[in-house]
Amino acid sequence: xxxxxxxxxxxxxxxxxxxxxxxxxxxxxxxxxxxxxxxxxxxxxxxxxxxxxxxxxxxxxxxxxxxxxxxxxxxxxxxxxxxxxxxxxxxxxxxxxxxxxxxxxxxxxxxxxxxxxxxxxxxxxxxxxxxxxxxxxxxxxxxxxxxxxxxxxxxxxxxx
Ligand SMILES: [Zn+2]
Numbered sequence: 001x002x003x004x005x006x007x008x009x010x011x012x013x014x015x016x017x018x019x020x021x022x023x024x025x026x027x028x029x030x031x032x033x034x035x036x037x038x039x040x041x042x043x044x045x046x047x048x049x050x051x052x053x054x055x056x057x058x059x060x061x062x063x064x065x066x067x068x069x070x071x072x073x074x075x076x077x078x079x080x081x082x083x084x085x086x087x088x089x090x091x092x093x094x095x096x097x098x099x100x101x102x103x104x105x106x107x108x109x110x111x112x113x114x115x116x117x118x119x120x121x122x123x124x125x126x127x128x129x130x131x132x133x134x135x136x137x138x139x140x141x142x143x144x145x146x147x148x149x150x151x152x153x154x155x156x157x158x159x160x
Pocket of ligand 1: 019020021028029030063064065066067
């Protein structure tokens with residue numbers, strides 16, 4: 001059936017490989033990119049309980065761009081969750097948080113210690129959707145968003 005082939009199509013470069021993953025018990029049929037299903041990636045997949053497994057019959061570890069992105073974004077979300085770092089805040093902000101939530105600390109803490117205490121508290125706050133929404137709507141209605149109060153928004157006359 002390859003009577004008209006020049007032979008080039010038979011070259012077995014890496015681009016001919018199909019992604020080695022089984023996604024939700026369905027064999028992925030996309031062309032694999034240069035990313036490979038390394039031990040590190042396998043760990044991420046296991047940790048994030050992604051429904052991916054390696055098809056051992058393919059004999060390589062290349063995965064397609066889609067699966068690379070899926071795994072990457074699962075990893076990114078993990079990083080984002082763990083990296084709320086209140087140590088970057090100014091001490092005034094920390095103190096305001098402390099007063100607002102009545103976080104008890106012993107007196108005379110330095111900024112790092114205060115941040116540690118507030119971090120611990122911060123992780124225990126349950127997010128109540130209704131409260132967040134109510135506050136958001138209140139802020140919008142009362143023009144609390146400073147971005148809307150920039151000068152010159154209405155003085156379109158001087159733009160010529
Ligand atoms: Zn794939």
